[in-house]
Amino acid sequence: MSKFDLTGKVALVTGASYGIGFAIAKAFAKAGATIVFNDIKQELVDKGIEAYAAKNITAHGYVCDVTDETAVNAMVATIEKEIGVIDILVNNAGIIKRIPMCEMSAAEFRQVIDVDLNAPFIMSKAVIPSMIKKGHGKIINICSMMSELGRETVSAYAAAKGGLKMLTKNIASEYGAYNIQCNGIGPGYIATPQTAPLREIQPDGERHPFDKFIIAKTPAERWGTPEDLEGPAVFLASDASDFVNGHILYVDGGILAYIGKQP
Ligand code: NAP
Numbered sequence: 001m002s003k004f005d006l007t008g009k010v011a012l013v014t015g016a017s018y019g020i021g022f023a024i025a026k027a028f029a030k031a032g033a034t035i036v037f038n039d040i041k042q043e044l045v046d047k048g049i050e051a052y053a054a055k056n057i058t059a060h061g062y063v064c065d066v067t068d069e070t071a072v073n074a075m076v077a078t079i080e081k082e083i084g085v086i087d088i089l090v091n092n093a094g095i096i097k098r099i100p101m102c103e104m105s106a107a108e109f110r111q112v113i114d115v116d117l118n119a120p121f122i123m124s125k126a127v128i129p130s131m132i133k134k135g136h137g138k139i140i141n142i143c144s145m146m147s148e149l150g151r152e153t154v155s156a157y158a159a160a161k162g163g164l165k166m167l168t169k170n171i172a173s174e175y176g177a178y179n180i181q182c183n184g185i186g187p188g189y190i191a192t193p194q195t196a197p198l199r200e201i202q203p204d205g206e207r208h209p210f211d212k213f214i215i216a217k218t219p220a221e222r223w224g225t226p227e228d229l230e231g232p233a234v235f236l237a238s239d240a241s242d243f244v245n246g247h248i249l250y251v252d253g254g255i256l257a258y259i260g261k262q263p
């Protein structure tokens, strides 16, 4: 069997009704995995199940707020009973608030940290014990360019994604001996609902200034698509990456390597 084959594996991708999570789950299904996902609202879970079905994927959806530890533990126990032990966890669910730091309330800062950093901790803590019993596991944390770089208005998000990079390295360190590999994927700028405000066409018909900025900062001279993340995700979820641990795989079209095109 190919080292990239996920047949027989149960994969839980959080926040995967659409966007990056949906693309990653789709790729896992194509590689043979059983797909499980969650979202906060039943209507989104239902929409997600329909979207997977449209791709001929039978996905199992659960309503769960990943910041709620009691709900997460109950969801994982239900999944283990109804579907099986989770072999692959992708901590994908995330939010961003673009507010200048001195205008951001502590509550808003905490909300971003709660979803983008505390939730991956809660989710990972919930699945690791059964991974240990099973003798293997894969945890993939969806990091960001902001795991390495800052920019105006995203202080909470950068703090969370920077912390998520170090949580990834710590899970790798603490559980590598149990044949659990924990790695990150650091997407560049990807065209999803989360970045739609940064790509809005301006009233004068011009592209958004940030859109033009990202094109100038990306050697590939384009925004990424969720599909650009499929191969890296299957690699990190598969036996092919069994000796890769604590690594953040940046899928950014070269942004982190590039000073940017001269204006
Ligand atoms: P998105 O389009 O905003 O989707 C985020 C998903 O997470 C949605 O399904 C959302 O569900 C879910 N979610 C949010 N809070 C949740 C919670 N408390 N519990 C359960 N689910 C929750 O985002 P995306 O662009 O696909 O990004 C996915 C991940 O990639 C995020 O971690 C993001 O930070 C990261 N990322 C994105 C980019 C990019 O350029 N797009 C680049 C680097 C990293 P609802 O619709 O119900 O809120």
Ligand code: GCO
Binding pocket: 096, 098, 143, 144, 145, 146, 151, 154, 157, 186, 187, 188, 189, 190, 194, 195
């Ligand atoms: C932003 C964007 C970025 C992307 C992504 C980049 O406002 O700068 O939302 O943060 O979401 O994280 O890797």
